[in-house]
Amino acid sequence: MKTTSYISRQVENLKPSGIRRFFDLAAQMDDVISLGVGEPDFVTPWNFIEQSFHALEQGYTSYTENAGMIELREEISNYLSGSFQLDYDPNEQLVVTVGASQAIDLALRTVVEPGDEVIVVEPSFVAYVPIVSLAGGTPVTIQTKAEDDFKLKPEQVKEAITPKTKAIMLCNPNNPTGTFLNKEELQQLAKVIEKNDLLVLSDEIYAELTYDDNYTSFPSIEKMKERTILISGFSKAFAMTGWRLGYAAGPADIIAAMVKIHQYTMMCAPTMAQHAALEAMKNGRQSVQEMTESYKQRRNFIVSSLNEIGLSCPNPGGAFYAFPSIKETGLSSAEFAEQLLQEEQVAVVPGEVFGSGGEGYVRCSYATSIKQLDEAMERMKRFVEKRL
Amino acid sequence: MKEIEVELLKLIEKNANLKVEKIAKLMGKSIDEVSELLRDLEEKKAILGYSTLIDWAKVLDTEEVTAMVDVKVTPARGVGFDKVAERIYRFPEVKAVYLMSGAYDLSVSVKGKTMTEIGKFISEKLSALDSVLSTTTHFVLKRYKHDGIILHDDDDDDKRIVVSP
Structure with missing residues (x-):
């Protein structure tokens, strides 16, 4: 029996992620130094893990409330107010999800109706466009430009808006460019957003990982909280990717609607992960600070090394990605990544998988030990010298 | 003590073998700045020596x-x-x-x-x-553990998948 015809047209039409193909290639090879990884190299801090053990020993193996344990929501609420001056009611304005990814999915499914347009700013995390499509919406992409340091300009948003535009997806600091938007830049965007009555999905999963300037959370900007769904989680700054734990905060009616989908499709986020996250919220500051300091040093190292090699790379303000230009080599980003992998066993991700604006660039994750980064830079130097 | 001195000391506390060039790159400072900081810290006896942990x-x-x-x-x-x-x-x-x-x-x-x-x-x-x-x-x-370092810890494999979004 041929079952392909049973697959929905929408899913059939979904393009497989460009990262997937590259993963298959890299996974077959030995001695690969990977700068292709979108997650911390640090293992989850021991006290979070140990707290999860303890919870399991105590028998916390059942479901929690749909929106997540109230203790955890209270701690997240305190954290958001302490770190980002945000005021969210843990009872009505917060939902704990299976990673920030599920929060994005819930948010889009909650607000998008067929025909609605959602603006996605590229180069960006690969999941936004497919999730908008799966929710029945029409993704409208904007390409940020290298000459603007990949910063989104208010004029670009204006141009992309049509009568059908319902929401805009923002990510700050951004994956894959590491671009960081400061308060003034966000305020400029907020003006356009307010004027056009858009809803904002603000993915702030890298908010803790900024290195030069103070971070401004989008909903903390005047009048933006009422029209923003804040999405974040524990994966990046708390080194908890595998635990799959995130959250969304926003207007009570939207969060209630998201919880409705969540209760039918997921029930709740994993209980043992919620207990680990509780410890992360209560006693995780020091670990986050130490990891952030380490990322900052690695960023300094990789950016200066890439520029020395001849791959021009601006200083990214946040996340753990450098996004150097490879145009000087005359290769496309896919060719560059593929040949670098074959010749020198270094994995980077071609910029084009993050959107057409990423062509001519590659994403290098510096969430890797200095020793590995050092070796990777040696190999890349050898590779680039042959081509310049 | 200045923040930059603390950052430098934390780096070499973990790895006394770090070359000045690399420290400079990691901290985003010049080699001269780092050398001078190190000299100062040695003179102040904040740095007492550079030892190696040997098994x-x-x-x-x-x-x-x-x-x-x-x-x-x-x-x-x-x-x-x-x-x-x-x-x-x-x-x-x-x-x-x-x-x-x-x-x-x-x-x-x-x-x-x-x-x-x-x-x-x-x-x-x-x-x-x-x-x-x-x-x-x-x-x-x-x-088992000495000065913050776990001995006999051979399990330093990267458990992450090679490429992820």
Whole structure:
């Protein structure tokens, strides 16, 4: 029996992620130094893990409330107010999800109706466009430009808006460019957003990982909280990717609607992960600070090394990605990544998988030990010298 | 102490073998700036030395023996425990001396080639000091973690998938 015809047209039409193909290639090879990884190299801090053990020993193996344990929501609420001056009611304005990814999915499914347009700013995390499509919406992409340091300009948003535009997806600091938007830049965007009555999905999963300037959370900007769904989680700054734990905060009616989908499709986020996250919220500051300091040093190292090699790379303000230009080599980003992998066993991700604006660039994750980064830079130097 | 000095010290505390060039790159400073900072910190005796943590068991046939000795002493008038501590820490066999609160006064770490050698040092030198009232010796059987570093930790594989979004 041929079952392909049973697959929905929408899913059939979904393009497989460009990262997937590259993963298959890299996974077959030995001695690969990977700068292709979108997650911390640090293992989850021991006290979070140990707290999860303890919870399991105590028998916390059942479901929690749909929106997540109230203790955890209270701690997240305190954290958001302490770190980002945000005021969210843990009872009505917060939902704990299976990673920030599920929060994005819930948010889009909650607000998008067929025909609605959602603006996605590229180069960006690969999941936004497919999730908008799966929710029945029409993704409208904007390409940020290298000459603007990949910063989104208010004029670009204006141009992309049509009568059908319902929401805009923002990510700050951004994956894959590491671009960081400061308060003034966000305020400029907020003006356009307010004027056009858009809803904002603000993915702030890298908010803790900024290195030069103070971070401004989008909903903390005047009048933006009422029209923003804040999405974040524990994966990046708390080194908890595998635990799959995130959250969304926003207007009570939207969060209630998201919880409705969540209760039918997921029930709740994993209980043992919620207990680990509780410890992360209560006693995780020091670990986050130490990891952030380490990322900052690695960023300094990789950016200066890439520029020395001849791959021009601006200083990214946040996340753990450098996004150097490879145009000087005359290769496309896919060719560059593929040949670098074959010749020198270094994995980077071609910029084009993050959107057409990423062509001519590659994403290098510096969430890797200095020793590995050092070796990777040696190999890349050898590779680039042959081509310049 | 300045923030930048703390950052530098934390880096070389973890790895004394880091070259100045690399430290400069990591901190986003010039090589000259880093060299000068290091010189200052050495002069201030904030940096006391650059030692290497070695697992001697991997190199020598016989492992070195370490004993932790709890020492009860009579403090001296005017100088408290300092004088007797000095009498003890001057011995090269002694690797560390701490003044402790609780059941005894000084915690003394002693290293030797064999248990006999350490026993001889304790009975003939340490216990024989006038101000030493008693000693209790504990031999170290296995080192799991030393100065923040986990020994015998060969499991440093990267468990992440090679490429992820």
